[in-house]
Amino acid sequence: xxxxxxxxxxxxxxxxxxxxxxxxxxxxxxxxxxxxxxxxxxxxxxxxxxxxxxxxxxxxxxxxxxxxxxxxxxxxxxxxxxxxxxxxxxxxxxxxxxxxxxxxxxxxxxxxxxxxxxxxxxxxxxxxxxxxxxxxxxxxxxxxxxxxxxxxxxxxxxxxxxxxxxxxxxxxxxxxxxxxxxxxxxxxxxxxxxxxxxxxxxxxxxxxxxxxxxxxxxxxxxxxxxxxxxxxxxxxxxxxxxxxxxxxxxxxxxxxxxxxxxxxxxxxxxxxxxxxxxxxxxxxxxxxxxxxxxxxxxxxxxxxxxxxxxxxxxxxxxxxxxxxxxxxxxxxxxxxxxxxxxxxxxxxxxxxxxxxxxxxxxxxxxxxxxxxxxxxxxxxxxxxxxxxxxxxxxxxxxxxxxxxxxxxxxxxxxxxxxxxxxxxxxxxxxxxxxxxxxxxxxxxxxxxxxxxxxxxxxxxxxxxxxxxxxxxxxxxxxxxxxxxxxxxxxxxxxxxxxxxxxxxxxxxxxxxxxxxxxxxxxxxxxxxxxxxxxxxxxxxxxxxxxxxxxxxxxxxxxxxxxxxxxxxxxxxxxxxxxxxxxxxxxxxxxxxxxxxxxxxxxxxxxxxxxxxxxxxxxxxxxxxxxxxxxxxxxxxxxxxxxxxxxx
Numbered sequence: 001x002x003x004x005x006x007x008x009x010x011x012x013x014x015x016x017x018x019x020x021x022x023x024x025x026x027x028x029x030x031x032x033x034x035x036x037x038x039x040x041x042x043x044x045x046x047x048x049x050x051x052x053x054x055x056x057x058x059x060x061x062x063x064x065x066x067x068x069x070x071x072x073x074x075x076x077x078x079x080x081x082x083x084x085x086x087x088x089x090x091x092x093x094x095x096x097x098x099x100x101x102x103x104x105x106x107x108x109x110x111x112x113x114x115x116x117x118x119x120x121x122x123x124x125x126x127x128x129x130x131x132x133x134x135x136x137x138x139x140x141x142x143x144x145x146x147x148x149x150x151x152x153x154x155x156x157x158x159x160x161x162x163x164x165x166x167x168x169x170x171x172x173x174x175x176x177x178x179x180x181x182x183x184x185x186x187x188x189x190x191x192x193x194x195x196x197x198x199x200x201x202x203x204x205x206x207x208x209x210x211x212x213x214x215x216x217x218x219x220x221x222x223x224x225x226x227x228x229x230x231x232x233x234x235x236x237x238x239x240x241x242x243x244x245x246x247x248x249x250x251x252x253x254x255x256x257x258x259x260x261x262x263x264x265x266x267x268x269x270x271x272x273x274x275x276x277x278x279x280x281x282x283x284x285x286x287x288x289x290x291x292x293x294x295x296x297x298x299x300x301x302x303x304x305x306x307x308x309x310x311x312x313x314x315x316x317x318x319x320x321x322x323x324x325x326x327x328x329x330x331x332x333x334x335x336x337x338x339x340x341x342x343x344x345x346x347x348x349x350x351x352x353x354x355x356x357x358x359x360x361x362x363x364x365x366x367x368x369x370x371x372x373x374x375x376x377x378x379x380x381x382x383x384x385x386x387x388x389x390x391x392x393x394x395x396x397x398x399x400x401x402x403x404x405x406x407x408x409x410x411x412x413x414x415x416x417x418x419x420x421x422x423x424x425x426x427x428x429x430x431x432x433x434x435x436x437x438x439x440x441x442x443x444x445x446x447x448x449x450x451x452x453x454x455x456x457x458x459x460x461x462x463x464x465x466x467x468x469x470x471x472x473x474x475x476x477x478x479x480x481x482x483x484x485x486x487x488x489x490x491x492x493x494x495x496x497x498x499x500x501x502x503x504x505x506x507x508x509x510x511x512x513x514x515x516x517x518x519x520x521x522x523x524x525x526x527x528x529x530x531x532x533x534x535x536x537x538x539x540x541x542x543x544x545x546x547x548x549x550x551x552x553x554x555x556x557x558x559x560x561x562x563x564x565x566x567x568x569x570x571x572x573x574x575x576x577x578x579x580x581x582x583x584x585x586x587x588x589x590x591x592x593x594x595x596x597x598x599x600x601x602x603x604x605x606x607x608x609x610x611x612x613x614x615x616x617x618x619x620x621x622x623x624x625x626x627x628x629x630x631x632x633x634x635x636x637x638x639x640x641x642x643x644x645x646x647x
Contacts, residue, residue, distance in 0.1 A: 034306040035239040035278035037120070037187040038231075039297070041090065042220055043083060043133065044196040044260060045246035047076065047272045049217055057210040059218035062225040063244055063274060070276025071286045071328055073321070077337050077357060078248040079295045081260045081268035083135040084142075085342075086247040086294065087191075091115045091142055093298030093309070093316035095338045097354075098408025101141075102439075103346040106414060109141025113411035116298040117145030117187060119312035120305060126186040130173045132193035134162030141412075146189075148176055165202060166192045166223040174230050182235070187301070190227065192220045195250070197259055198463060213252065241278040241304050245294055246271035255380065256449035258456045261343035263447065264355050264364045265380055269339060278304065279326030288321075290330040291357050293337045296321050315408050334359045336398045338406060344447045345439035348455075348508045351446055352439035356399040363395035367446050371395065445505055454497040458514065461494035462521060491522045509538050513545060520548060525555040536565075543572035547579055554586060562586075567638065577606045581617070588624055594633035596624045601635065 051058035052067035053074070079089045080096050088094075088101040092115055101107040121127045128148040136142060136151060143149035150172050152164055173190055180186060194202065194216040201208070201215035209215040224244065231237040249268045251257030260268040273294060276284075296318040299309035303320035310316070322328050336358040344350035355364040357374070364370040371385040371392045385392050465487040471480055495518045501511040516531035532549040539545065550565035569579050584599035600621040607614040628635070 033239065034185060035241045035304060036185045036236070037125070037301055037305060038227075038240060038242045039090075039187070039189045039301065040224060040227075040242070040244045041087065041189070041191045042195055042217070042244070042246045042272075043191065043193045044248060044250045045217060045220075045272060046249035046252075046267065047074075047246075047270045049214060050272045052274065053272060055214075058214060059209050060221040062221045062228065063272065066242060066244060066276040067274040069284050070274060070280040071283050071288060071322065073273040073288045073292050073330075075289065075291045076245065076271050076273035077269050077291060077293055077339065078246070078271050079293055079338060079340065081248040081264070081341055082343055083133075083247050084140060087136060087142060089293075089295035090245070090247070090297050091117065091189075092411075093295060093313050093318055094408050095293070095295050095406045096340055096342075097338065097403055098315070098317075098406050098410075100408075100410040100412030102340070102342040102412070104135045104343075105140075106346055107412040108139070108414070109144070110411050110413055111141075111144065112409075113141065113144060114313055114315060115142070115145045116301050116313065117189070119145070119302060119307065120187045121145050121147070123305070123307060123312075124185065125305070126180060126184050127188075128173070128176050128186070129189040129191075130169050130176075131189075131191040132164050132166065132169045133191070133196070136191060150176075163193050166194055166220050167202075167226075169193075170223045170227050173227060177230065177236060178234065180236065186236075192223065194220050195246075197250070198460075213250065237277070239278050241275065241280060243273075243275040243297065243301070245273045245297065247294075256453055258453070261341060261347075262452045264339050264341055264353050266362075266374070275300075275304075275322070279324065280304075280322065282326050283322075283328060286328055288328050288330045290333050291335070291337045291359070292321055292330060293318065295338075317406055317408075336395075336402050338399075338402050339364075342439045345444070347510050348447075348451065348505065349444060350448070350451075350505070351441065351444040353447065354399065354403070354440070356395055356402055358395060358398055361391060361395055363392065363399060365396065365399055367442060369396065448504070451501050451504060451508075454501050455510070455514070458494040458497040458501075458518070461490045461497070462518065465490035465494070465521065488522065491518060494518045495522065509535065512538065513542075516545075516552075517548065520552055525552045528552045529556065541572065543569040546572070547582070550579075551582070563638070575606060577603055580606065584620070584624070588620075588627075591631070592633075592636075593624050593628035593631060594636040595638070597621065597628050597635040598637050600624055 047053045049055050049058060050063055051060045052064040052072055078086045080086050082104050084104045084107070085096045085101050088099050088109055089096060092099050092113060096102045099109065099113065101109055117127050127146045129143065129146045130150045134152055138149045138151050152162055169190065169192060173188060177188070195213060199212040199216060201212050202219055205215045205219045206212070209218050228237070228242070231240060248260055249271055250260055251267050254267040255263060255265050257263050257265065257268065271294065298313055299316050299318060300320040300322055302309040302312055303324055304322060306324045309320055319331065320329060336356045338356055340352070340354040342352040345352040351367060353364055353366050355362065360373055360375045362372045362374050369385050369392060370383050371388055372380045373384060376382060468483050468487040468490065471483065495515065498511050498515045498518055501508055502515065505511070512531055513535040516528050516535055519528035519531060529549065529552040532545055532552055536545045536549055546565045546569040550562040550569065553562035553565060566579050566583055580599050580603035584596045584603060587599065588596035600617060604614065604617050604621060607617060
């Protein structure tokens with residue numbers, strides 16, 4: 001059986017080889033044989049911030065060079081403005097309505113899913129993925145078909161907030177690529193995180209572009225150049241096809257949206273898409289004007305490899321964007337492209353949105369529906385739904401037909417967010433809550449710009465408070481007190497904003513949780529416990545809520561209740577490291593070193609050997625062991641082992 005797959009390898013390989021033989025017999029294959037494939041996805045990157053797309057101050061010479069050497073798609077659209085759904089579409093060739101992964105963190109792609117990585121591996125390509133952030137960790141299902149799937153580890157969770165920098169991701173990829181034998185074909189997927197908010201360029205990149213966002217994109221461009229340079233030096237670029245795109249864009253304040261996920265505007269959906277190398281050299285300088293979806297990249301990768309997509313990805317209903325000969329095969333100008341976001345529902349219990357782009361027209365099916373002419377400038381500022389009723393009705397019919405036609409196998413199942421994982425996702429800009437029911441239910445409140453802004457502003461206030469509380473060396477007591485006062489003002493502002501959200505939408509589950517966090521950070525642990533209890537009652541499967549509630553109870557001296565909540569968090573997500581460290585530190589502070597040692601040992605098992613954090617926890621463990629022995633204690637597991645059910 002194939003790794004993480006329920007289907008026998010042999011049958012799929014036989015079908016694929018037959019398809020390959022047919023294509024080669026037809027003269028579609030290149031004389032040098034099928035190419036290697038490099039897919040690079042930039043997180044949160046707008047097309048209009050790339051030089052090749054007309055951004056005059058961009059510093060993207062590598063991506064711009066690829067565009068000159070191959071094909072640039074001027075109107076490439078992400079199927080969803082969120083990371084996991086969009087990447088799942090890129091790798092499966094299905095819209096979210098087909099594959100079923102419709103929100104970050106809350107869904108897992110099941111093993112019966114069919115990914116382009118599986119198809120290529122079965123046909124002899126070496127496969128590896130190197131991803132940079134928590135929303136794409138292997139357990140969510142995109143690792144299927146990859147020999148190596150390198151994602152964030154426990155140290156990245158605890159030290160890097162669930163992300164790792166582009167240079168680390170590229171270095172990881174170079175190590176693997178350097179081990180390939182000459183002539184081995186490969187498919188590598190590389191994911192770079194930096195353009196995602198908060199927009200803080202890496203050291204040395206501040207001030208090197210028009211703004212922080214451009215600087216982050218420029219940094220990623222440099223790292224792409226580093227990767228491509230390595231491939232050239234090793235001769236691995238022969239017959240190599242490189243594709244650069246993004247999972248979605250970024251609001252940057254347009255239409256009231258600073259980040260992404262809530263609305264379906266072009267600012268968060270239009271992404272760069274350039275491809276070059278191998279057979280694409282014959283199409284150098286081509287610009288495709290038609291609307292296309294990045295969901296079509298899976299069949300495109302197979303077509304470029306000389307494989308028949310319909311044989312290897314039988315569920316796919318989207319045609320490749322190019323042929324095996326490197327010539328573009330854009331869809332007809334009026335072919336509809338599907339869009340959706342269910343983040344409003346899962347984050348705030350607001351109505352989800354879907355829509356369609358067809359030619360110059362765009363429909364967002366909301367309450368009421370919105371209709372835009374995309375060739376107007378500025379775009380999406382004038383809603384034409386009332387003045388163009390026939391056009392509105394036509395697009396609504398297209399949307400209904402597209403949803404029915406693209407509805408697919410539904411390979412996703414629900415995923416319980418791990419202890420501390422939700423807090424990290426929130427710090428990365430993602431609100432998380434579980435849910436059931438119909439996300440398009442008309443009785444749900446509509447997405448409100450005001451509440452979105454309040455949520456984002458509250459998160460910004462909390463982020464500033466955390467920064468202010470980082471006391472510089474040598475600070476005087478007066479300076480420390482002043483910084484604490486300033487942080488308190490930031491948290492007061494965050495509290496007021498979240499309370500406004502709850503006043504307008506009292507059932508918003510994320511706002512309940514958010515207010516619990518704010519009260520915790522303000523030091524009002526009694527108020528924090530009240531809101532966290534409400535959040536836990538509403539969404540009992542969210543482990544982060546139980547962990548934070550445990551911490552609130554501990555501050556209130558309610559230690560037995562705190563232990564119960566911490567154990568509940570670990571029951572929901574036994575492999576997440578944060579609760580282990582917290583329990584170890586709490587037991588050590590209470591003089592119960594035997595229990596502290598047991599928890600430190602469990603934490604150390606989950607950290608990567610050789611890292612600074614592993615060494616640091618090792619030191620803490622040895623100190624606890626010394627204290628344990630001095631007091632005649634023994635390493636003691638909890639009376640009710642929270643890990644027993646997982647082993």
